[in-house]
Amino acid sequence: MIEGNEDAYIKLKENKPDIVFNVTEGINGVSREAQIPAMLDLLNIPYTGSDPLTLTTCLDKARTKEVLSYHKIPNSKFTTSNNYKKLNVGDMRFPLIVKPVCEGSSKGIYSSSFVSNKEELINEVRRISENYNQTALIEEFLPGREFTVALMGNNDNVEVLPIVELSYDEFPDDLAHIYSYEAKWIIDTIDNPMPFFTCPAKISKSLEQIIKRTAKQTFNTLNCKDWARIDFRLDTDGIPNVIEINPLPGILPDPRENSSFPKAAFASGLTYNEMINKVLFISAKRHGLV
Ligand SMILES: Nc1ncnc2c1ncn2[C@@H]1O[C@H](COP(=O)(O)OP(=O)(O)OP(=O)(O)O)[C@@H](O)[C@H]1O
C-alpha cells in the first residue's frame, strides 16, 4: 500500500512495481484524481484504470456533459454559474438540481439541491460558491428511475455488470428524491443499511439493452480504461440520460455499505477479491503484461 501523498513519487520510483492498482482520489485541485496516474506515466509504471485526461475530464461534470452532448449521448440540459447575483438559466425548466461541478460521493449535494424556483436556485448557487469555492452546475432535473452501471474491460471488449437500480419508494418523505449526502451518508449507515437498491434491476429487456448500449458508448467516448461506473436517470420520455461517469468507482468492501460497483460485481457472481483481481487482470492484459 502506498499512500497517494507527497511521498508517493519517491516510493513508487524506489519500489518500481510491475503494476499499480490505483484507487487514489487525491486532495488538492481539480486534477487531484490524475496526479498519481500522471506520476506513474512519468515513471513508466503501468496502472489500473483511466489516464489523467479521462480522470480529470470526468471529475468536471460540466466538461463531461459537453463531451457527451457533442457525441449526442443523452444528458440533461445544463449551465454553470459562478455568480448568484447574475443568474440566467435561459429556457431551462424547473425543477433543477444544483451541484458542485467537481465533486463526488454526493459532497455538496443535499436535499436542498433540488430547486423548484428562482429563489431556491439563487440560494443553492450561493451555497456552492461560498462553501465550496467552486462553480455551480445547474441541470434540469431528470424525474425518472435511477440506475447505476458498472463496467469492466476495454474498447470492443467491455462487459456491463448487472444493473443496479436505486429506488426512492422507501425514502423519507422530507427528502428530495436524489441520492444526496443525507441519503448516502446519514440515513444509510453500516448499522442500518437502507433498502434502496435492487440488483439486477427489474427492467424490460429493451430498457436493459438501451442502458447497456449507452453505458458502453459513454465508457469508450470518454476513453475509460479497465473499469468505471456510470450513473443514469430516465427523462420524461423514459430515455436513459447519463448523469455522470466515475472512472474511479467507489469500492467499499462491506456489502452493508451499499457501494454500487461491488454490489454489481457480487450480483455477477464475483467475490470482492475476484472483482479486484479481474480489474487487475484486464489492466495487465491491456498493458501487455499477460
Ligand atoms: N440531472 C439530474 N436529475 C435528477 N437527479 C440528479 C441529477 N443529477 C444528479 N441527480 C441526483 O443526485 C445524485 C448525485 O449526483 P451525482 O451522481 O452527480 O453526484 P456524485 O457526488 O458525483 O455521485 P457519486 O457518489 O456517484 O460520485 C444522483 O445519484 C441523482 O440521484
Ligand SMILES: [Mg+2]
Ligand atoms: Mg453519482
